[in-house]
Structure formats: C-alpha cells, structure tokens
Amino acid sequence: xxxxxxxxxxxxxxxxxxxxxxxxxxxxxxxxxxxxxxxxxxxxxxxxxxxxxxxxxxxxxxxxxxxxxxxxxxxxxxxxxxxxxxxxxxxxxxxxxxxxxxxxxxxxxxxxxxxxxxxxxxxxxxxxxxxxxxxxxxxxxxxxxxxxxxxxxxxxxxxxxxxxxxxxxxxxxxxxxxxxxxxxxxxxxxxxxxxxxxxxxxxxxxxxxxxxxxxxxxxxxxxxxxxxxxxxxxxxxxxxxxxxxxxxxxxxxxxxxxxxxxxxxxxxxx
Numbered sequence: 020x021x022x023x024x025x026x027x028x029x030x031x032x033x034x035x036x037x038x039x040x041x042x043x044x045x046x047x048x049x050x051x052x053x054x055x056x057x058x059x060x061x062x063x064x065x066x067x068x069x070x071x072x073x074x075x076x077x078x079x080x081x082x083x084x085x086x087x088x089x090x091x092x093x094x095x096x097x098x099x100x101x102x103x104x105x106x107x108x109x110x111x112x113x114x115x116x117x118x119x120x121x122x123x124x125x126x127x128x129x130x131x132x133x134x135x136x137x138x139x140x141x142x143x144x145x146x147x148x149x150x151x152x153x154x155x156x157x158x159x160x161x162x163x164x165x166x167x168x169x170x171x172x173x174x175x176x177x178x179x180x181x182x183x184x185x186x187x188x189x190x191x192x193x194x195x196x197x198x199x200x201x202x203x204x205x206x207x208x209x210x211x212x213x214x215x216x217x218x219x220x221x222x223x224x225x226x227x228x229x230x231x232x233x234x235x236x237x238x239x240x241x242x243x244x245x246x247x248x249x250x251x252x253x254x255x256x257x258x259x260x261x262x263x264x265x266x267x268x269x270x271x272x273x274x275x276x277x278x279x280x281x282x283x284x285x286x287x288x289x
Contacts, residue, residue, distance in 0.1 A: 022065075042068065042082035045087050047078045049098045054078045056167075057097050064093060103288040104215075108204045109159045109250070110223045111280045118273045158223075160203060163288060166210050173203030175224070180232060200224045200234055208285055213247045215285040223279075239281050248286050255280040 049057065054073030061078070069082040080090055106261055164170040179199045184192050204221035221242045229231035239254040255278075263272040 029195075042083055043087065044081045044083050047080060047091060047094060049076045049078065049094070051100045052076070052098045060097055061093065062092070096256070102210055104164050104166060104208055105161060105286040105288055106164055106170065106204075106206055106208065106217075107159060107161045107284045108206075108219070108221055109157075109282040109284075110202070110221075111157050111278075111282070126279075131241065140267065158202065163207060164206070166208055169205065169207045171203065171205045173201050175199060175201030178226065178231075178234075180234075198234065200226060209219055210247075213242060216242065216244050216248055217281060217283060217285060218242050219253060221281055223281075237279060243283065245283065245285060248284065250282050250284045253281050253283050 043240070054075060054077055057078065058071060058073045065071055065082070066086070068084065070080070072079045078094070080087060082090060160172050160174075162170050162172040177199050179195050180198050181193055181195045184194070186192050202223045202225070204219060207218045209216045219242070221238070223237045225235050227235050241253050243251060243253050245251040
C-alpha cells in the first residue's frame with residue numbers, strides 16, 4: 020500500500036515540475052528607452068530556448084518564470100533615464116590675402132609702331148597695387164540632447180549653380196542645378212562619469228568669396244573623448260597659397276593664408 024502511494028506521489032510531481040517551469044510570454048513596458056535600443060544588449064544574455072522581440076517601448080519576452088524575473092532586473096539597469104546634455108560646436112575661420120605689384124596703362128608711338136599697354140583711358144598712367152583683405156568666419160551652434168541619442172542641427176541655403184557643356188553637335192548647353200550649402204553637425208554622446216565620448220560629424224560649407232560659382236567645403240568626422248564642461252579642439256586646417264601673374268606692363272603677386280578649426284564642448288544640464 021505504501022508503495023502505491025509513493026508511486027502516485029512521484030507521478031504527480033513529474034507532471035507538476037514541467038508545468039511550473041514551462042516558458043511564458045510576458046510584455047515588459049520600458050520607461051525611458053525604446054525596445055529596439057535595449058534589445059541588442061539583452062539578446063546576448065538570453066538562452067537558446069528564450070526569445071525577445073521589440074515593439075515600440077515594449078519588450079516581448081518568452082522564458083521560464085524564474086528567468087523572467089532575472090530579465091526584469093537586468094532591464095531595470097538598462098532602462099535608466101538618460102542624462103540631459105548641451106552640445107556646443109564652435110567653428111573658427113580666419114583668412115588673409117595680400118596682393119601687390121604694378122600696372123601700367125598707356126600708349127607709346129614710335130614711327131609706324133603703336134604700342135598699347137593696359138587701358139590707356141585719358142593718358143599714360145602707372146600705379147602700384149597693394150591690397151590686403153582679411154575675413155573672419157566664426158560661429159557657435161548649440162543643441163540639447165539626451166545621452167546615447169543622436170542629434171542633428173543644420174542651417175544653410177540652396178543655391179543655383181550653372182554649368183556649361185557642349186553636346187555632340189557642338190552646341191553650348193547650360194544647365195542649372197541647386198546645391199545645398201549648409202553648416203551644422205550630427206553627434207551622439209555617451210558618458211562614463213564626467214568623461215564624454217562623442218561621435219561627431221560636422222560640416223561648414225560656404226560660397227567662395229571670390230567666385231560665387233564655387234563652394235568651399237569643410238568637413239570633420241571623428242570620435243573624441245572630452246571632460247564635461249571643457250572645450251576640446253577636434254579638427255583644424257592651416258592652408259597657405261601663393262601666385263604670380265605678369266605680362267607687358269603688369270606684374271602682380273598674391274599670397275594667402277587660411278586657418279580653420281573646430282572645437283567641441285559637452286555640458287550636463289541637470
């Protein structure tokens with residue numbers, strides 16, 4: 020009789036144990052994060068027989084009850100309120116151009132020969148050319164952001180650019196297309212204490228001062244580490260140029276210096 024009771028008890032436990040450990044499906048609401056952002060960190064922690072999928076700010080988990088409790092504890096660490104930040108990007112540009120030389124305008128007659136130099140106008144003239152132009156292009160752009168979320172700030176204009184080509188019949192064809200000339204940046208910040216790691220892509224395009232048909236393009240793509248509240252230089256350009264032109268009655272030399280830098284600062288708003 021005791022043997023029969025023991026057999027019944029063992030049979031009951033064998034049916035109860037699988038029922039208690041059967042996988043269950045649970046929907047877990049996230050408070051601060053999107054499920055798609057949390058899922059890559061959660062997936063490596065799942066066992067072979069466990070499943071997780073994302074839907075908006077909800078995670079759909081299928082696992083045993085004990086494992087569901089462990090996953091909920093893990094999500095409490097992943098689903099934390101992001102730190103609010105202020106990202107500042109400063110572009111500094113300075114250009115100096117020197118031009119010097121001489122130019123003669125006049126007419127010289129010697130017997131049957133008549134030599135014209137430049138544009139005579141009302142008589143022979145000679146002048147010394149000495150010019151210096153200086154330009155500055157400084158700007159600061161700021162945007163508030165949440166830690167770990169990408170942000171974009173951009174401004175500019177769409178300008179018409181006309182190009183001239185020749186078709187197969189030798190006819191001149193002009194074509195106008197619009198090109199965006201923009202300035203701004205795209206950034207993502209992650210924190211480790213007071214140290215920020217920033218993925219930055221910044222551009223500072225503008226029309227050429229000498230020829231509006233040309234666009235000067237400057238772009239910076241980098242990942243940099245900086246302490247909160249401190250400016251850090253993430254890129255720079257120092258370019259110099261020189262040229263010389265001359266013909267009868269004219270000689271001009273030019274020299275230019277162009278400097279450009281990009282600085283970045285991240286501040287905590289809270």
